[in-house]
Amino acid sequence: MTTSSTGEKDKLSISVCDVDNNGKITVNEGKTFKFMLNPSEYDHSFEIQYSQREAMGQSGSDVKFAGVKPEKLKFNTLIDVTGAISGPDLVTKDVKTQIKELKEIVYQYAGNDHEPNHIRVLWGSQIFYGRLDTMKVENTLFKPSGEPLRAKLQLSFLGFMSKEEEALRANRSSPDMTHLIEVKAGDTLPMLCYRVYKDCAYYPDIARINKLTDFRDIKPGSKLHFPPLR
DSSP states (O other): OOBOTTSOBOOOEEEEEEEOTTOOEEEEEEEEEEOSSOOSOEEEEOOEEEEEEOOTTOSSOEEEEEEEOOOEEEEEEEEEOSSOOOOTTOOOSOHHHHHHHHHHHHTSBOGGGOSBOEEEEEETTEEEEEEEEEEEEEEEEEOTTSOEEEEEEEEEEEEOOOHHHHHHHHOTTOTTSOEEEEOOTTOOHHHHHHHHHSOGGGHHHHHHHTTOSOTTOOOTTOEEEEOOOO
């Protein structure tokens, strides 16, 4: 986790992403929900799928690699408008309004696609692209009128993999599966993308693959992966 220049902790945020027919992702910063409280922990899980075939009379089974399942991200957080929480970035909207705005980001169908939005979860150095799996809202404190003052949120997301990454992971036998480049002084991510792909427009994809929250922040001596995206 990182902190801002004022010493305040970065707030976890979720933004809508547009995905074109080639799998390229563009983050819509104008459609972002920022949580008032960061989770105390999160669960980021990875799973490999295997197939098992048993021959008749065979005591053992032949376990073979079948594929990589989508990554999963889970976390719990809280919305509280009781006045017990204070801070310079405190959201003053009521619980219902904040839940509605969050659902518009992660749950509402996207335009003519008739499916939930692709989203980016961003918190410090953690960056995750995917779509909502489950969302649970538990209201725990109320006004005399019944208006909720506090809500516990449980959110889980399934990772998104572009067509290029799917092809990359499927082509395990390729000796040129990826380029590993060491960053030198003066290098920029668009410039490195042009060097590898002859097209600097791939820099958002490479930033995401290398889990960079800021494509400008590449340090000399660090190593970046450049998979064959075409």
